[in-house]
Amino acid sequence: xxxxxxxxxNIETTAKVVGTKIDAVRIKxxxxxxxxxxxxxxxxxxxxxxxxxxDELIEKAVENLETGIEYPFELEKNLVDHRxxxxxxxxxxxxxxxxxxxxxxxxxxxDKFLFSEKISVKEKIIQMRNSEGLDLEYKDxxxxxxxxxxENSSANLFDGFLQYSGRSFDKQKFWDFxxxxxxxxxxxxxxxxxxxxxxxxxxxxxxNDFLNKSLNGERYSNGSSILSGKMNEQLFNDKITxxxxxxxxxTFEPFFDHEGVVLKNDRVPxxxxxxxxxxxxxxxTASTFDLPHTxxxxxxxxxxxxxxxxxxxxxxxxxxxxxxxxxxxxxFALVSAGGDFTxxxxxxxxxxxxxxxxxxxxxxxxxxxxxxxxxxxxxxEDYIGTFDNPFYSVENSQMQGFYMTIxx
Amino acid sequence: MFKFPxxxxxxxxxxxxxxxxxxxxKMILQEQKVRNNKGAFVRVYDGNRWYYASTTDVDAVQEQIxxxxxxxxxxxxxxxxxxxxQFEVHKxxxxxxxxNSITDVPIAEKKAMxxxxxxxxSDETIVHHTSYYVDNKIIKSIYSSKGTDVTxxxxxxxxxxxxxxxxxxxxxxxxxSRAGSLFEDLFELEDFINDEMKKNIDxxxxxxxxxxxxxxxxxxxLATGVFTHESFGHKSExxxxxxDETMKAEWAIGKTVGTPILxxxxxxxxxxxxxxxxxxxxxxxxxxxxxxxxxxxxxxxxTSTSALLEEELTGNARATxxxxxxxxxxxxxxxxxxxxxxADIVAEIDNGIYVDNIKHGSGMSTFTIAPSRAYKIxxxxxxxxxxxxxxxxxxxxxxxxxxxxxxxxxxxxFVGGGCGKMEQYPLPVGFGGPYTRVKKLNVQ
Numbered sequence: 001x002x003x004x005x006x007x008x009x010n011i012e013t014t015a016k017v018v019g020t021k022i023d024a025v026r027i028k029x030x031x032x033x034x035x036x037x038x039x040x041x042x043x044x045x046x047x048x049x050x051x052x053x054x055d056e057l058i059e060k061a062v063e064n065l066e067t068g069i070e071y072p073f074e075l076e077k078n079l080v081d082h083r084x085x086x087x088x089x090x091x092x093x094x095x096x097x098x099x100x101x102x103x104x105x106x107x108x109x110x111d112k113f114l115f116s117e118k119i120s121v122k123e124k125i126i127q128m129r130n131s132e133g134l135d136l137e138y139k140d141x142x143x144x145x146x147x148x149x150x151e152n153s154s155a156n157l158f159d160g161f162l163q164y165s166g167r168s169f170d171k172q173k174f175w176d177f178x179x180x181x182x183x184x185x186x187x188x189x190x191x192x193x194x195x196x197x198x199x200x201x202x203x204x205x206x207x208n209d210f211l212n213k214s215l216n217g218e219r220y221s222n223g224s225s226i227l228s229g230k231m232n233e234q235l236f237n238d239k240i241t242x243x244x245x246x247x248x249x250x251t252f253e254p255f256f257d258h259e260g261v262v263l264k265n266d267r268v269p270x271x272x273x274x275x276x277x278x279x280x281x282x283x284x285t286a287s288t289f290d291l292p293h294t295x296x297x298x299x300x301x302x303x304x305x306x307x308x309x310x311x312x313x314x315x316x317x318x319x320x321x322x323x324x325x326x327x328x329x330x331x332f333a334l335v336s337a338g339g340d341f342t343x344x345x346x347x348x349x350x351x352x353x354x355x356x357x358x359x360x361x362x363x364x365x366x367x368x369x370x371x372x373x374x375x376x377x378x379x380x381e382d383y384i385g386t387f388d389n390p391f392y393s394v395e396n397s398q399m400q401g402f403y404m405t406i407x408x
Numbered sequence: 409m410f411k412f413p414x415x416x417x418x419x420x421x422x423x424x425x426x427x428x429x430x431x432x433x434k435m436i437l438q439e440q441k442v443r444n445n446k447g448a449f450v451r452v453y454d455g456n457r458w459y460y461a462s463t464t465d466v467d468a469v470q471e472q473i474x475x476x477x478x479x480x481x482x483x484x485x486x487x488x489x490x491x492x493x494q495f496e497v498h499k500x501x502x503x504x505x506x507x508n509s510i511t512d513v514p515i516a517e518k519k520a521m522x523x524x525x526x527x528x529x530s531d532e533t534i535v536h537h538t539s540y541y542v543d544n545k546i547i548k549s550i551y552s553s554k555g556t557d558v559t560x561x562x563x564x565x566x567x568x569x570x571x572x573x574x575x576x577x578x579x580x581x582x583x584x585s586r587a588g589s590l591f592e593d594l595f596e597l598e599d600f601i602n603d604e605m606k607k608n609i610d611x612x613x614x615x616x617x618x619x620x621x622x623x624x625x626x627x628x629x630l631a632t633g634v635f636t637h638e639s640f641g642h643k644s645e646x647x648x649x650x651x652d653e654t655m656k657a658e659w660a661i662g663k664t665v666g667t668p669i670l671x672x673x674x675x676x677x678x679x680x681x682x683x684x685x686x687x688x689x690x691x692x693x694x695x696x697x698x699x700x701x702x703x704x705x706x707x708x709x710x711t712s713t714s715a716l717l718e719e720e721l722t723g724n725a726r727a728t729x730x731x732x733x734x735x736x737x738x739x740x741x742x743x744x745x746x747x748x749x750x751a752d753i754v755a756e757i758d759n760g761i762y763v764d765n766i767k768h769g770s771g772m773s774t775f776t777i778a779p780s781r782a783y784k785i786x787x788x789x790x791x792x793x794x795x796x797x798x799x800x801x802x803x804x805x806x807x808x809x810x811x812x813x814x815x816x817x818x819x820x821x822f823v824g825g826g827c828g829k830m831e832q833y834p835l836p837v838g839f840g841g842p843y844t845r846v847k848k849l850n851v852q
Contacts, residue, residue, distance in 0.1 A: 016458075016460075016733075018647075018650065018651070019650065019651035019652070022457060023457065023458060024457060024458035024459065024460055024733065025457065025458070025459050025460065025479065026459075026460035026461070026462070026733065027460070027461045027462075028461070028462050028731065029463065030447075030462065030463075030464055030731060031464055045439070045441055046441070047441075047443065048443070048444075048445060049445045049446075049447060049464045050445075050446070050447075050464035050465060051464075051465075064440070064441065067437060067440040068437070069437055069438065069439065069440070092479075114651065114652060117830060118830075118831070148830075150652070152652075152653075152654060153654055154654060155654055155655060155658035155659075155804070156772065156773040157642060157643070157648050157771075157772055157773070158772070213581065218433075218536065219536070219572060222535040222536040222572065222574075223535045223574045224535050224536055224572035224573065224574045224579050224580075224581065225579070226579055228574070228579075302441060302443065303429075303439055303441065304438060304439045306433075306438055306439070335772070337770040337772055337776065338768070338769065338770030338772075338774075338775070338776025338777075338778065338798060338800070339776065339778075339797065339798050340767060340768070340778040340797050340798055341797060342617070342795040342796065342797050343578075343579045343580045343581060343795070344577075344578065344579065344617070344795060346617060346795065346797050347797055348620070348797035348798045348852030349797075349798065350774040350776060350798070350800045352772045352773055352774050368773065368774055370800065370850065370852060372620070372797075372852055407620070407850075407852065
């Protein structure tokens, strides 16, 4: 019998903020532990929260073998890889001091807003080890600030947010960036003229989600993906390289998948220079559909690995938004919630909060609008580029630009 | 049971959960597991600040209380604090599922039932399908320094079948789900599954892109549920209002917010996903009329917001799990049924859209509904299926655009997904209502 353990530990201290004041302090230390056993091509699983003895979990996983779920694949083996991405630390007392200081600054200089939600210090340790010599460990820690902001005069639930996630925190850089951001709210502007306008977003979630569904090896093979039958075609703008990215420095997630696979350079391109070259797979999908195995297994800590979604990212392909805009102004979509793609690739989304910017600085606040496009245009002739996020907001994140049809 | 420190308010919530998950891809079993977990959430309040801890070590709850108490500042007047005074105190053992517990149903029966249903899934356009059965039984115990000592159970079970369809270049992904409190609630779903499958096959074969624009939109009971939840439900959560004079003025009790045919209710006593016999602070679940005949008559509260806004408790303090503090959340929120037959309401629409099924919704100033299945309404008849990315409306205007609600009415529970609010997702909530007609919504 072969055994495999996954242990997840999340430690967190959070200052909860209500109305620009600390309302609560929350401490968490949660351990989740999962075990898989493998016998004669079958897999059994079990798990628990809390620090449960291994023997107890193994016994339950052995009982679970009775389900007869097949797993005829070789386990990852003989690899020890322990990576620590951060030594950031901040005590609870220090967190409260920093939070009080930030809130005092906001109360003093930005009293036209109310700020709520939380500021946290988070630590994550994820281990995967098995009886075949696999021993992986991902350790990380970071500072996370997520405050929704509401203008005092507004009847909206919220009008924007202050956001920061990073493995260090530089107060001066934080205020240098957010001063311009908050002051832009004082300058109310009309939307620029034009049917199609350049719109920039931090992490295009709906697009990433749609590509995640479309590049799933199982969906591709059974014909339900919009990309089915289009392998090796030049489908997108030739600037675009997109694929699996397990670089923990970027993702704040483990560098290995749920089958313990560690990718070469932590990446597998699926779209290379606009050409569709691969789909993502776990071991089972690769074997079933005779596809390259790309190490994209997902699952819960106590579950059987399977193929669902994976960590996909664009490679940064452009520098300096200002020079790309070449003197024009652009829209920064600050809050866009609830939009979606239809299965044939049409996209529409409301933009509940937006700012006008010149590629470097915010100019003013724009009214709400709806933006519309489709997959082929967004990643084709209307694709502006993927840039390193120029703002002091989320470490190692990206900003993307597209020309979008504006519905006023 | 616990030694509560003096001059502080303390409460402890212990959650013992039992969960089953059985999943298939086509007819092949992918996963079958049972989880039994226990965790606790501790709160200490000194009248100025709350101190929270969540732990998986329920044997160490007393240590957590003592640790948090050391962080707090003892307050001899704590019992006279308005928030502490506001807490309901109950002593109750409300174990309702002793004799019909989902934990007593053999896992083989659960698996066999799911297999029976997925055996119905068959058509050349259905190129793949995944499905699961899940259940969840939770026993919660809430103890407080004011004397609350409540233990209650609740349970849900459900199935979800997701279809992937392909008809030439036309693709679709959709799902169907039903849930209930008892295992028996999942019996006899054959007609529901066959009917949904037929509609989805027709949709992938015949749906055309919608012509974007402003339309009169008819919402199914499911879409009405999401509309109610997103367009107004979140606005009724009073934590958004605390310390905010603009919000208090905008959403003053007595203000007309919708047409006179509109009554919106949140009811924690309805069995199903939003069932809350006691909320996560130990307040009894209640029925709250948020809007009555178009007029704002109530809002949803935790103990803290109820004290700060000087309104009655409503039993809406809920947490997604022992890892989080209770915050103001909806339970089962719905528009009360009207008195007009659906057929009459449809017959009055010359050029509109019928939203039958949805993928998701969101609820900011501009709320959204992303339909997974929608149709044109032409000359009083539901006709061609149409593909829509998103339907949007303005929260401040849309309730005034509701001009018909049907006498047909359905409250629904599902598995998969739930309501998200900031970091807490997914929280099970109940959805549904009548068929609802909205004069103007933006369809893209």
